[in-house]
Amino acid sequence: MKLIRSFFTILSLAALVVSCGNADNDVDFNFNQGELGQGKPVDDCLGLGENDLILSIQDQFTTLPGKVSIFFKVSDSNGNPVSGLQANQFTIYEQGRNDDCFNTISTSESQARISPNSQIFRNNTLLVLDLSNSVLSSSLEELKSASISFVNNVMPAQETDSYKMAIYWFDGEDKLHLLNPLSRSKTELIASIDGITKDISTDPSTDLYGAVIKSTNIAENLLKESSNDDVIAAASVVVFTDGTDQASRYTEQAAIDKVENADRNISFFSIGLGAEIDADILSQIGKTFSVFAGNKEELETTFNDISFRVSEQASSFYLFEYCSPKRDGSGENNLAIQVKDGNRQGAVQTKFSAKGFTGGCE
Incomplete structure (x- = not known):
């Protein structure tokens, strides 16, 4: 995608971009057309309940050796923007081909962070x-x-x-x-x-x-x-x-x-x-x-x-990034991100390819 190439050219990264967008969609600049953007509702197996917060995925991409980046907007159920969220308010769930449901990924071990979104x-x-x-x-x-x-x-x-x-x-x-x-x-x-x-x-x-x-x-x-x-x-x-x-x-x-x-x-x-x-x-x-x-x-x-x-x-727009434990050969994996803000919670689900993923992500 041109967007991804432009993004990493600006950042002068040597890493290879191996995946962009949803598995079923390219980047959609009319990003609020659907409530969840490029995402979809989270699988019922997680039992997260109703969404008080709406995470609308605008874009997503991966970078070798194993970083997953998701750009999204957060709003409440009335459409009001939600700002000021921190990385420790998010929970990451991954589901590989051998998993019946999602596994929780430690945000600290995966070095999850909210990154500057200025380049995109x-x-x-x-x-x-x-x-x-x-x-x-x-x-x-x-x-x-x-x-x-x-x-x-x-x-x-x-x-x-x-x-x-x-x-x-x-x-x-x-x-x-x-x-x-x-x-x-x-x-x-x-x-x-x-x-x-x-x-x-x-x-x-x-x-x-x-x-x-x-x-x-x-x-x-x-x-x-x-x-x-x-x-x-x-x-x-x-x-x-x-x-x-x-x-x-x-x-x-x-x-x-x-x-x-x-x-x-x-x-x-x-x-x-x-x-x-x-x-x-x-x-x-x-x-x-x-x-x-x-x-x-x-x-x-x-x-x-x-x-x-x-x-x-x-x-209310966030670039959330983390280092995935998935490795090359694991194929396409499901990803769910949940955010909690006080008594409110919301989650969204998408997919990413771990092609070429190895250790050493920072």
Whole structure:
């Protein structure tokens, strides 16, 4: 697979990639089409019970002399992302051709770990700001402060090409204005926000629906570009406004349909300010999560709330790796991974080939 070749070229590993993907599927970049991605429900012989957590396999591959790598997303039964999981919360089960059921593999002996996923995953955030006349004249400084806080909360402490943000703004024009292109730099993003002035706009109206449609198109194009580069990707669109659509250039239904029919790997968030917003419409635009500030003094709090949700989405993707005890000649083996988080548990099953596996995996 091109993805696997690209991955190991980037890492400059000399190891040979001997298997990729599910036994029945190649890499599927539309990775949320099925609840379990490339995986399937765990065999009943394990008796793990109902899943409170959903592990959706995005990709998997093996590396000689014996490493198995699984890239997956974890969410709860309501679809909410689950972040912050550690390797010791996972249990590995393998079933070979001589096993009636699965055997538990020690996570310590197999050197199980959560590894950086930066080489195979991109997460892009689009922050879309309403800079119509009502914002510029009454709440610009509060919006700038809240947006800077958002950038600080969402962007990783260490710069990485896997996590980037772009900032756009809209007014009454039939255009989504670019404030700052995709960047991994907090400093660059914050400087662009600091540079917003009250005379930035020449059209006092509000083209909210146009901004939603255009930002969704941008997010979908970013996913396509990543797919063309053989990199798995997700995106978040965060829209702020203090009112309703006034330009009437696009219909409400067109904007809602655009969000509803968007690529499932795009998350949508909305932030509303003041009494003139339409909370129902903004909730549909921000179908992943929406928050509303009663006044400009509450803006930073609402932006912080959204930033937490955006960060959770990005942090719910994991690259889990371990050294398998299976060896060359054992053929194709079943693999089940279970995760426990408090009283919740979930598991997923897949397969891998141990062709060429030997000892010495680290």
